[in-house]
Amino acid sequence: MCGIAGIVAESISSHHRVMLRHMTDAIAHRGPDGEGHKYFKRCALGHRRLAIVDLSGGEQPMLASDNQVAVTFNGEIYGYQDCRRELHDYPYKTQSDTEVILALYDRYDTDALKHLPGMFAFAIWDDRKQLLFCARDRFGEKPLYYAMGKGGEFLFASEIKGILASGLVEPTLDNKAIARFLQRQCVSAGQSIYANIKALPPGHYLRYREGLVEVVRYWSPPEVDTDIDGEEAVEQFRALLLKAVRRELVADVPVGAFLSGGLDSSTICLLASLLTSDLRSFSFDFEGDHSEITYARTAAKAYGTQHVELAAQGISIIDQLWRMQRVYDEPFADSSNIPTYLLCGEARQHVKVILTGDGGDELFGGYGWYKPLLWMQKEGRIGLLRWVAARVVNRLGHLARVPGAVARELRIMGLGYGRQYSSLLDAHRGQMAIFEQHDLAQLGLSEEHSTCISQTTNAPATMDDVLRSDVEDYMPADILTKIDRASMAHGLELRAPFLDVEFASFCLSLPYCLKVSTSEDKIILRQAFSAQWPVSIRSRNKQGFGAPIARWLQNPSIRELERSVLRDPSAPIFKVLSYHGTQQILLRNNLMQRWTLLVLAVWLTPR
Known part of the structure; x- marks a missing residue:
């Protein structure tokens, strides 16, 4: 992982060179192992390096063999050796995954993205075409922001602070983004809190030339395969996940894993412990009802990891609130960002790379809000009747006819009767809202829902569409933003095997009935691995990495x-x-x- 930044201008001046160094200095935490800059007549590229693979030969920005094309890259290309073998005639100069991006661009141009696995945000300057080509990975694991400068410059950086450090952009708050934050506790994956700084959405690329910005979607989730055999799906699920973990263990530095004791992190630790020796695992110990430490210890003992715990005692929450202001650049109210940040700091004292279980809840139907939606759909209450999705404590209707487990989740969510929703997806949007439309009006803001969601067909939205919307919206905006900023603030690389392109695409093609029902979550994960989990973990319901x-x-x-x-x-x-x-x-x-x-x-x- 690294930090990237750049400027495109009519002519790169000495002033622009100074500004670029300010930009890379602002994101130095993302790459404490080295710094590099490359200059062309109209483009300046910057890079901060966190050395993980090819420690001696992966310096960036990296030039192609003709010195006319350069790339600055943040991320990891898993299985990049396969790409090297496929493009064996390219004149490689290093053993790094970065050079594979240049080789793919040389062969396929923008279609290189179809052949590029892994997590990434990169920018390529093609001096032959006077073209900047930027791209972000399919799920949004790595961030990329861009803006137009006061003098007509085009700027980009891994974090907003990188753009602001240039002094070329005067930020303007975006009330729509503030409204979105109040609804969902985070800003949308395709915007920033500022009207004049944009986020490149996941699964998109950008081309900039002669003052024109073109943003293109290059990837969408696959269609759901309703004909797949259940037993065959479990076998393929198991094999693909093992393959993903094996790929993501590749590094020239020590690798560890986060272990909460939940199903997702326990599965990743299980597979990693089968593939490597001396695996270190890391847990955060909340006090009281929020503590999962007993489960984490059980899993660590079962898998033979060297377990490290960080206790919550003595932490100043007020200090952490102010610190998060700097770490995230935008308001970010998922309270688990604080323990995540602290745990990343502890892990960085021991390892440089961490495997996580992020992505599992979205791919396998693990969140508590899915079962209530299914129950409401089953009872015919979507599109016909009246149920409210306001997260307001004790504002509930009569739940006497709701099954016990679902009723508990309805109470947690604040779901009752009273409001009409036209579809399951519309209900889910309401279900997720911290502030409703009338609340926003009371606060002096207007509410607008995001529409950047792919439905599986033109038919009314299904539970598959709800799961997909969380993959496309909630996951990159909340979960992946949280772990990227929290980890990179400490120069720690986080890898999520569940988001391996091959594995995640397979999971997205599975119908929801293999993932979640009104009585059970993560069905396919349980079928694939429960026999290898400790008994206490096998019987767990989702708790989540929440904060008190x-x-x-x-x-x-x-x-x-x-x-x-x-x-x-x-x-x-x-x-x-x-x-x-x-x-x-x-x-x-x-x-x-x-x-x-x-x-x-x-x-x-x-x-």
Whole structure:
């Protein structure tokens, strides 16, 4: 993993060279092992390196053999050796995966992306065509932002702070992005919190030439195969995941794994322990009901890992809130970002690469919100009847006829009767909203739903479309943003074997009935691996890597912070939101809404 940045201008001046160095300095945490810059007449490329593969020969930006094409690249190309063998006639100068990108571009131009596995964000300057070609991986594991500068320059960087460090962009807040944040606790994967800084969406590439920006989608999830045999699917699932873990263990530095004791991380640790010796595993130990440490210890003992634990005691949440303001560049209210950041810092003391179980919940139907949706669909309440998806504590209808396990999840979600939804997908969008449309209006904002979701057919949305929407929207905007920023802040590379292109594409082609029902989640994962899990883990329901925000919000220092940034009429947040509307919402004492508003207020407050 690395950090990348660049400038395209009519003529690269000495001033632009200085600005590029400011940009790469701002993202130095992403690549503490080295720095590089390449200059052409109209383009300047920058790179910060985190050395993982080919430690001595992978310096970037990297030039092609003709010195007319250069690439700056962030990510890992898993199985890149296969690409090298396929393109054996290319005049390679290194053993790095970076050079494979140049070889593929030389052979296929933009179609190189069809042949490129792994996680990546890269930029290629083609001096022959005077063209900048940028791309982001299929699922959005690696970020890429771009903007137009004051002097007509085109700028890009791995993080927003890289663009801002140039001094060439004066950021303007985007109220639509703020509304989206309040709904989902994060900004959409295809936008940024600023109107004049864009995020390249996952599965897209960008071409820039002569002042024109063209953004093209190059990948969409595969269609669902409803005819696949269940037993055959389990066998293929097992084989492809083992193959993915084997590919992602390739590194010239030590590799470890996060282990919460849940099904996903336990499966990754299981397979990694079969393929490598001396595997280190890492867990975060929350206090009280949020602790999963007993399960993590059980899994670590079963798989023979060298287990490291980080305890929550002594952590200053107020300090971490301010730190997250800098780490994420945007408001980000998924409270698990704090323990994730801390655990990444601990892991970096031991290893340079970590395998994670991220992506499993979206691919296998693991989130608690899927079963209530299926129950509502089964009961004919989608499109016909009236159920509310407001996350408002204790605002529930009558749930007497709902099965026990689903009823518990409905209460957690805040689902009851009362509102009409036209489709399962529409219901899911409402289900996920922290603030509803009338809340946003009360805060002085308008609400707009994102529409960048692929349905499986032109038919009404199905549970397959709900799962797909989470892969395309929730996962990159929340989960993958969280782990990228938290890990790269410490110069730690996180790899998610579940998002291996071959394995994930196979999972996306499976019908939802192999993944989730009204009574069971992660069906295919359980069928494939439960025999190899410890008994206590086998019988677990999903807990999630959540944080105790109720306890955090009772902390005296946090309550004082709330008074400062959310109760004072002169606080910066009230340049964006209505003071009166905010106070009315705070009176509800809805914990998720309070936390989300607090994160936004902290982010908007200079420090």
